[in-house]
Ligand code: SF4
């Protein structure tokens with residue numbers, strides 16, 4: 001009986017997470033287009049529903065009903081595999097993400113995470129690395145110039161940001177003495193990590209921008225110079241997969257920034273429910289992503305590599321050394 | 329000295345991403361500014377362009393007589409040869425146009441006819457929405473030209489909403505939906 005309840009709970013949590021992750025891109029695309037519009041003194045979507053609220057639904061239906069085209073010269077197996085490779089890892093990663101301590105429903109304590117791994121951070125980085133394969137395969141399999149260029153850029157980009165990103169969180173791990181995300185948040189109950197680790201946050205956030213393939217580092221899709229980059233040849237539901245994956249990663253990076261550097265669900269001053277605090281902080285960082293997108297131009301990819309190797313990597317190394325000397 | 333300080337200030341600003349912060353502040357400010365979009369068919373639109381050259385109109389003098397003296401200078405100067413004027417003599421013995429037609433399908437809205445007119449009788453106004461399914465409809469006669477809206481003294485103008493779906497709109501057939509339903513929308 002105990003086992004069945006526990007299993008049922010896990011299945012329920014996973015289903016809930018998947019539903020949320022699949023549905024969140026709808027309001028996010030709407031928000032993104034609205035914010036973009038208002039930043040450019042336009043209004044954004046206005047015609048479908050109140051202030052265009054139903055526009056993402058209309059777009060979704062459109063994508064579902066469109067022809068799912070595979071180019072004649074494409075590698076059909078990889079071409080079909082790539083969207084799944086891009087979509088699955090961001091979903092898998094959320095298994096390891098805690099959203100709070102626990103809530104009690106009907107007398108039973110329900111933890112707000114699917115699993116509390118003691119190497120959660122490692123798991124997150126390992127799995128999210130697989131997502132890049134989706135992007136690389138997608139561009140390669142399409143057998144089109146623009147798509148291949150997008151993939152090549154992703155390869156160059158990935159090695160430049162993954163390493164500083166991994167190094168940036170080592171400071172946080174040293175402070176919390178644990179790789180478990182739960183422990184990391186608990187360690188920040190008094191003071192958020194951002195106070196000790198501003199450099200780590202900076203490196204992590206810039207690398208996160210590159211990870212999420214967003215402006216200023218959206219070299220792989222670069223609609224200005226590459227058509228649409230790696231997903232140039234994709235249409236219909238497979239294209240939607242890439243879009244959902246992009247938003248899931250934006251969400252993931254925001255969640256990670258909040259957990260690692262901004263105290264997770266620990267609030268300050270105003271006593272709000274922990275889950276609400278968490279959601280508010282994540283929403284803020286998602287907004288920052290969108291805000292950046294419509295403010296900054298795109299870097300060239302040699303510039304991105306220069307930033308990654310010459311600025312972020314030394315900074316994150318120095319951060320580790322200073323953290324080590326000061327706190328251990 | 330001050331230049332050296334400027335350089336140092338620039339470097340400090342650069343190290344703390346002052347220029348990026350400026351850009352972010354600017355876009356954030358714009359986010360709360362009023363959009364310039366005019367939701368035209370739903371709401372009225374403003375035409376604040378005093379020098380815009382739109383649809384022609386013919387003017388009347390103080391007695392309500394048409395000003396044009398049918399000298400045909402506009403027809404002569406027109407680079408597209410799209411004005412046709414036929415003169416006649418009215419009861420008072422004045423020369424007036426019996427027929428005055430502009431083929432707006434050919435017109436390039438250069439405004440030369442307005443410049444050439446010795447009687448200040450023709451001008452190009454604000455209106456630019458007169459697309460049509462048949463180019464024959466675009467040949468505009470004398471009486472239509474007289475009825476066309478002129479230009480406000482200040483230039484500019486306001487065009488009322490056309491497709492205000494809440495009132496003043498008549499759908500003439502039973503089918504209010506379907507492929508071409510919008511063709512039946514009229515303003516009452
Ligand atoms: S605006 Fe130019 S082209 Fe048009 S009728 Fe006048 S002279 Fe001819």
Ligand code: SF4
Pocket residue numbers: 395396397398399400401402403413441444445446447448449450
């Ligand atoms: S509109 Fe002016 S230029 Fe043209 S025929 Fe009349 S008076 Fe002459």
